[in-house]
Amino acid sequence: MLFNSYIFVFMFFPLVVLGYYGLHRLGWKSAALGYLTLMSMVFYGYNSFEYLIMLIVSILVNYLLVRLMDKTGGVWRRSCLLVGLLYNLGILFYFKYYDFFIENVNAVLDTDYHFLRLALPLGISFYTFQQISYVIDSYRGDCARYSFLEYAAYVSFFPQLIAGPIVYHDELIPQLRAQENHHIQYENLNRGLYAFALGMAKKVLVADTLSKVVTAGYANVEALNSVSTILVMVSYALQIYFDFSGYCDMAYGIGYMFNVVLPINFNSPYKAASIREFWDRWHMTLTRFFTKYVYIPLGGSRKGAVRTYVNVMIVFLVSGIWHGANWTFILWGVVNGLGNLFDRLFDRLLRRIPHLLRVFLTFCFCSVAWSMFRASSLEQGFLMIKNLGVMGDGKVNAALAEVFDKLLEVKLLGWIGFDPLIQACPWLPPAAFAAALVCACLLMRNTQEKVADGRYNIRRIATTVGLLIWSILSLSEVSEFLYFNF
Secondary structure, eight states: OOSSSHHIIIIIHHHHHHHHHHHHHTTOHHHHHHHHHHHHHHHHHTSOHHHHHHHHHHHHHHHHHHHHHHHOOHHHHHHHHHHHHHHHHHHHIIIIIHHHHHHHHHHHHOOOOOOOOOOOOTTHHHHHHHHHHHHHHHHHTOOOOOOHHHHHHHHHOHHHHTTOOOOOHHHHHHHHHOGGGSSOOHHHHHHHHHHHHHHHHIIIIIIHHHHHHHHHHHHTGGGOOHHHHHHHHHHHHHHHHHHHHHHHHHHHHHHHHTTOOOOOOOSOGGGOSSHHHHHHHSSHHHHHHHIIIIITTTTTTSSOHHHHHHHHHHHHHHHHHHHOSSHHHHHHHHHHHHHHHHHHHTHHHHTTSOHHHHHHHHHHHHHHHHHHHHOSSHHHHHHHHHGGGOOTTSOOOHHHHHHHHTOHHHHHHIIIIIHHHHHHOTTHHHHHHHHHHHHHHHHSOOHHHHHHTOOOOHHHHHHHHHHHHHHHHTTTSOOOOGGGGO
């Protein structure tokens, strides 16, 4: 089920809220938590009952392993940890990487092993990582004792189930337990609706529009000149940000409506003045997961500069692999790792560059790296980068301009007298749209900052209602979020 769908907005979510708080009002705490868990399962299994069974089995296996771990010691305790890691990583490998592995084995050894061609279960990378953190923390003794219902609610909590943020057990379960969170808090309800409205607008009004430009560009990369290539690259950098942060804003808002504060996943990443700072601001819960469970166990920065650089590259390589089974993701991870090392090596020199210029250069680096991330193959990715040097006629590709010609907003501009300008400069709508979004990323506060200030006046209420109505009226073409693929 998608947040940006009629069935979620008008049926599923109201039923969950009313049932959850209604059961708490009757004093039935376990029933309320059970109802929330059941509805989260319905949310996940809406499109695939088979993958719901997988999720349930995964929850059962991990919980039983941890309970067994609590009752044993020594080699048996370590065996439970090993089984837990192998089970979770094995599930990821089987569904996400098996065909990629077989493809490369066949290419290197000239064999003919068959592919499984399995569809990737929604959210498998996210809920598997959450359970890995639970197993490891339990082994370390950093985990409280939870009932099975509490653990199932933690893993399946529907706002963050499919695309994050990646939440730790000690962040979510205590909030679900807290007595004061078991009744509607209208301040949190207002905050949640505002965050949800901003997130839906990001997805429906911005990211989905940009996706049409990106799709048109990558459908015919050979026809792009440098101007069109820059437009496509910038559009994808903006699309993936507004799409993923829009999902997280909606999840953040839904969490607020259940009096649950989810961890921040984005902190204005395109305001970053270095690659290191960018990764401190982008997909923050994934970064902290790799820091806690990969970087620090490898030695972090405690064993000298060379070992630090090696550990950084390992983390970025793992990050690239986590995103998908394609050499484009691996190269993207390596490129970002090298960018991070470059920042570390030349930190003092880079700080002499004016801040605004460093922000611009960082955005350019990220946009080029994202173009490889989006490409279907290394060849297509390298062709996109090569196209930056193809001047051509200097005009925006007709297919890209046509995307904006069909927008209601552009048609309205034509009706009020701007049609001659648009016809004379077909590149103007896409360029203005992209430029306005870049400026918004650089100058405006992010959703968490807006929600945190606590000012709820007529203007904010009108903004919330207006964005919700505008977004809902634009749901004729419901599309999945990009990170559902990862």
